[in-house]
Amino acid sequence: MKYRIFLAGFLLFAVACKESPTPVSLEEDVALLASDSLQGRETGTPGARMAADYLEKRLKDLDLKGGGDNGSYFQDFTFTPRRDPHSEVQFGEASDSSITGRNVLAFIDNGGERTVILGAHYDHLGDGGEGSLHRGEPAIHNGADDNASGVAVLLDLANKISSWDDAKDNYLFIGFSGEEMGLLGSNYFAKNPTVSLDNVSYMINFDMVGRMKPDSTLSISGTGTTPTWSQLLNTLNPGFNLVLRESGVGPSDHTSFYLQDIPVLHFFTGQHEDYHRPSDDSEKLNYQGMRSISDYVFRLVQTLENEGELAFRKTKNESEEVPRFKVALGVIPDYLFDGKGMRIDGVSEDKPAQAAGLQKGDIVIQLGDSTVVDMMSYMRALSIYETGDTTTVTVLRGTEELSRSIQF
Incomplete structure (x- = not known):
């Protein structure tokens, strides 16, 4: 076929x-x-x-x-x-x-x-x-x-x-x-x-x-x-x-x-x-x-075309700062979100986030004891967990603040 x-x-x-x-x-x-x-x-x-x-x-x-x-x-x-x-x-x-x-x-x-x-x-x-x-x-x-x-x-x-x-x-x-x-x-x-x-x-x-x-x-x-x-x-x-x-x-x-x-x-x-x-x-x-x-x-x-020569400048390599993960929350982050926290753009099936009832559009503002203010702080917070660990995730859903238990 x-x-x-x-x-x-x-x-x-x-x-x-x-x-x-x-x-x-x-x-x-x-x-x-x-x-x-x-x-x-x-x-x-x-x-x-x-x-x-x-x-x-x-x-x-x-x-x-x-x-x-x-x-x-x-x-x-x-x-x-x-x-x-x-x-x-x-x-x-x-x-x-x-x-x-x-x-x-x-x-x-x-x-x-x-x-x-x-x-x-x-x-x-x-x-x-x-x-x-x-x-x-x-x-x-x-x-x-x-x-x-x-x-x-x-x-x-x-x-x-x-x-x-x-x-x-x-x-x-x-x-x-x-x-x-x-x-x-x-x-x-x-x-x-x-x-x-x-x-x-x-x-x-x-x-x-x-x-x-x-x-x-x-x-x-x-x-x-x-x-x-x-x-x-x-x-x-x-x-x-x-x-x-x-x-x-x-x-x-x-x-x-x-x-x-x-x-x-x-x-x-x-x-x-x-x-x-x-x-x-x-x-x-x-x-x-x-x-x-x-x-x-x-x-x-x-x-x-009307500008002069563009001077090259080295930048910080952000990929070198990305923490290593042993677990995943099971969400697609909204990489274009520039507010406070990490906004969820999608939730994967049969993953911890779905089991906890997280939804597309939720903004993660805390994971365990760590405050989440942006993508990097979210990744740092996630990197400390291992399979089998449990913690609490706090999200903003509209104007409401919700806390849910997560098991990795």
Whole structure:
């Protein structure tokens, strides 16, 4: 059955490529990338190659030149996956145990002295496996928000920038492979660049930008990597509820460029209950929110062409401060919440939080003897517990303060 679905999807894909619809909407890009026919776009699979071919076709239709190896649109890399969580992925020659990923690149050469990189990963989890939060039989993880949404915004910006007659900087657009396996495509590119990284002014990464909430909250990380980011982002803000985070290190592809001393930004609209599950489908995305992000970044790019050189600045590595956990409460934190406490954005089934009656929207303000004022204090409080321990969690539900017993 799976083979028939894949074959039918491939035939539809081939027809769509021949027809070359113009223009292509965000909805159409996401619908194809997050369709069952691509089988979850797991790195190295036929579905991921179909996605790469689609990106190549879209970039060609925008009259962009290849930015990959030897003037092509591709940069292939072969790697052997980790055998244990403490080992490193090994790049190298093909073997029986290796996988080949494929970055997709397009370049606009305006003859400028500076190059700007905009990127988004296009791979996802296939039928699940490591990284999936799905429990049950293997099922296609379409990854509409993660990260067909980022790729669609990237393509929309490629269209805007390619139509911009007054552009002076050069622009490199990259669809990264292997992000879900450990930022592999961006890591490989950063160590084997097809343009001189000495001339790269900054890098912008789009990862999970499709689920903007009604309050228009938008998280932007990396704002400490150059002194002017925060001022520019606030000045150009059309009305987003901005949550600005300084660290240039995070679980997405901008990290690979920050480690090369390049100023970075990462745009993100927040976690949700469909994250890394088969239910992350295209009809759940906020396409108007995606358009607003694309317009915002285009204004930022235009403004930056008239700015001087961006000075790189190292930031505190927040990931090094994250405590280690032996237990889990069983909630999805609202990473965009900037009030006091830790707001719950989802409750997992058959976990301590559900057993205690915690609900989406509850704000954790105390765990045991520890006061919770933000995400970091919540994680520190959680890190002291072991399996079998019991404690009390206090939450705000609306204006009411509730205390519940928790057993880990």
